[in-house]
Amino acid sequence: MVKSTTKDAQDLFHSLRSTYVATPTNLKIIDLYVCFAVFTALIQVAYMALVGSFPFNSFLSGVLSCIGTAVLAVCLRIQVNKENKEFKDLAPERAFADFVLCNLVLHLVIINFLG
């Protein structure tokens, strides 16, 4: 029983990995960017747990900038992915333009809230 579950987990892992290697490069770049943003957010949360939430607005601003840009990158990935039937008719340039504009608004708000 146990041996079969571990073998299943290993098989699952291998199949995921092989599928992932096959994804297009631009999607992989987006994934890397999302990881970077979430990692930055996690560092900030760890720092707040250490020091306390004194300038809470600065904390929220920092975390939300990372999370917000990650969310926008995920949206970009969804819209640009060719395997996605829903966004077949959407031009990838349009998706990228949306991404850039939303990020500009996000960062404007973030800098204002940062104090």
Add this chain to the structure above:
Amino acid sequence: MMNLSRSVALISLFLLPLLSFSFSVDNPTDRRVLVLLDDLSLKSSHSIFFNNLKSRGFDLDFKLADDSKLALQRYGQYLFDGLIIFAPSTERLGGSLDSKSIADFVDSGRDLILSADTSASDLIRGIATECGVDFDEDSSAMVIDHTSFSVSDVDGDHTLIAADDLVKSDVILGKAKIEAPVLFRGVAHSLNPTNNLVFKVLSASPSAYSANPSSKLSSPPQLTGSAISLVSVMQARNNARVVISGSLQLFSDRSGVQKAGSQNQYEKSGNEQFVTELSKWVFHERGHLKAGSLVHHRVGETDEPAIYRIKDDLEFSVEIYEWSGKSWEPYVANDVQVQFYMMSPYVLKTLSADKKGLFHTSFKVPDVYGVFQFKVEYEKLGYTTLSLSKQIPVRPYRHNEYERFIPTAYPYYGACFTTMAGFFVFSFVYLYHK
């Protein structure tokens, strides 16, 4: 016109000497002293004391205590600055004087020397009780001391005692140490323990007690030991000074004392020096302080601001002068303190003195806002009390006086800018990767 101005000048010339006929804020030593005696022979038996006072510039006015023309006030103005009552057996004072008028006299800031003796009347006891001093209720009791009596005691009942337990105060008793003991023959008094304005100048030795010398003791005496005060002094809250003595002979011309049980024989008793120095203190020739106004300002400025901000640095100073008998000298001491007070002192600092009488310090305004007071409350034994205060508000930070960037938030600032940089780099890479 010329005649009018000339006559005005003449009249003011005559009036000018009258202005120096009493003590004033600028010249606190008393001038005119009324001396009430119950026996005019006291003028000669106490001549050393009175001549000493006259040589120091006092105007002494000798009157019998029951003189019917006695008056301390006329048309609401006091005629005298000091009062000496050497009338222990007088039952009623003459003229308009009584216990209440003497209490009013002290209340107006004027000084009093009161002496009782072996036959202290109720009037004298009443005046003393007003000042917080209680004479022994037994009217025939005297202070007896079988170990500290003077060997020149002729009666042999050890009522003439040689006392040397003096209060340790240079202000009251002068810088020179009184070497010889002080002769005393009279009644004992004790001080009300709850009264913090009165204190003992000459106390009896621990072996003294108060009893009738000519009769056997039927019960233990009430007043014994160091609780017996021979000469006490009170400084009222308005800085009037009162000396109460249990013996009139203390002030008289007397010489030669040897304390029983000690080898030292002194040609001159300590009485003359003691009463001279004490009279200098009572009549405000010594120990009288005057303070200028409190000055405060921010460090680096000279004007006094109307309001301080929390965590400001400020400097505080006050000038204190001491009257030397003739002029105001700078006061030097290391225990004057200032409080920055709002319901309780937030800051308490000792002021440092320079030789010119300026006491100064600097401190930081505490991190509390409200209405504060600078308070200087100086109560040193024998000196006049200084009670000065000045009110000043303290405000919190204005919205633009806070620090611009909060150091604890630097990681968040860094994270935001890193994310923006990351977005910038990502868009380049995404667009131009092969």
